[in-house]
Amino acid sequence: MTSTHAFWLAGRQVTGEDTFDVTSPWDGRLVGTVSVPTEAQVEEAVAAAYAVRDEFAATPAHVRAAALDHVSKRLAERAEEIAQLISAENGKPIKWARGEVGRAVSVFRFAAEEARRFNGGEAQRLDTDAGGQGRLALTRRFPKGVVLGIAPFNFPLNLCAHKVAPAIAVGAPIILKPAPATPLSGLILGELLAETDLPAGSWSVLPVSNDRMPALVQDERLPVISFTGSDKVGYAIMDSVPRKHCTLELGGNGAAVVLADFASDEDLDWAATRIATFSNYQGGQSCISVQRVIADASVYDRLLPRIVAAVEAQVTGDPSDAKTDVGPLVSEDAAKRVEAWVKEAVEAGATLRTGGDRDGASYAPTVLTDVPADVTIACEEVFGPVLTVQKADGEAAAFAAVNSSKYGLQAGVFTHDLQVAFRAHRALEVGGVVIGDVPSYRADQMPYGGAKQSGVGREGVRFAMEDYTYERVLVLTGLAL
Secondary structure, three states: OOOEEOEEEOOEEEOOOEEEEEEOOOOOOEEEEEEEOOHHHHHHHHHHHHHOHHHHHOOOHHHHHHHHHHHHHHHHHOHHHHHHHHHHHHOOOHHHHHHHHHHHHHHHHHHHHHHHHOOOOOEEEOOOOHHHOOOEEEEEEEEOOOEEEEOOOOOOOHHHHHHHHHHHHHOOOEEEEOOOOOOHHHHHHHHHHOOOOOOOOOEEEOOOOHHHHHHHHHOOOOOEEEEEOOHHHHHHHHHHOOOOEEEEEOOOOOEEEEOOOOOOHHHHHHHHHHHHHHHHHHHHOOOOOOOEEEEEHHHHHHHHHHHHHHHHOOOEOOOOOOOOOEOOOOOHHHHHHHHHHHHHHHHOOOEEEEOOOEEOOEEOOEEEEOOOOOOHHHHOOOOOOEEEEEEEOOHHHHHHHHHOOOEEOEEEEEOOOHHHHHHHHHHOOOOEEEEOOOOOOOOOOOOEOOEEOOEEOOEOHHHHHHHOEEEEEEEEOOOOO
């Protein structure tokens, strides 16, 4: 894993003049050296994508579907190798890395299936009014243009897949920018795409630094931007290009609500186990990880010790060990930030129930109670293995606590009551409500995105395909309807 990695420019593998090293956040070892595109090479990639846009849009569906099927198959064949790479560059425990590869396999398969049936419209009779006699409207969807896909570090393969696969499915060229901390997984997708018959120029994978992104964002040849990352960066992008189409998948402050009817020992054990697992999976570096638990006062005293015990049972350590549940954060700086936020909360009066220790890039799974509402960890996305637990007096108060956040990505509600489930779906200001489980569940084919400051637009293969396209109407005249 220590060779120099070329990047992919308009479907071919090339190198630039400079390189940068990718190191493991677990032990600092060199994972790979990556070549960096020059300004001229970036321009070449953008020009090629723009030039091929009409050709690619007209590519037969079966050609695009076959390419997507091929990538899905090859990901499955190389699953263990790629999982080891994800774990090495990201610090993600190998069991979660294997799960990520499996999800990417599904994303490309779903995209192949959607490419074969996607047309986005229907025939509509217009003779419902006298002025439309003999006329029929046929609606189809066409790509808006080249997509600039900007991916984050936390799911370095699957969130690249969520940019690339829908674009190929609709025939939209894509420039993919993987995260600087974790570019190797995105470059793997380039290897697999290069084995297909997609038109030259229809895709590039460019590991450029973040400070070079504004020029790409502003480029008028890239009318669609799909960004996953922080709300600060996402909204800065959208504000800078108000006439472009932006899909923004941003931060969260995921809440798990445990209501009074979820009260048996079996119920509470289940809730505590799920909460502990999904506040700490990926080191808490997931937009839908559990950051807040809002427990009805009637179950709080029985639930809290179960949560603490389940969190303490999480196995921390070497991400290459299949037994490890929680590995390091992506960098020591990330762990120091989490450490500072927890310290601030404790100094303001929060109670540390477990955890609170940092070792390099690793931060111990942590539970806090009595957290003041105005401290950073209560207001912002922690993106680390830290969980806060609070009481609520009844359903209405619990739902109000969920909605008190500026974020609104997903929420989980532990209840057996179907009426409560529907009330939660109506009341909670989030993009997804998960009943009977944590907010961390995502199926890659379902619509995924947030409300409020958690972003705009939706991913999930078919929904991203709709985001990347627009409706165009064809009116036929003089027909015998």
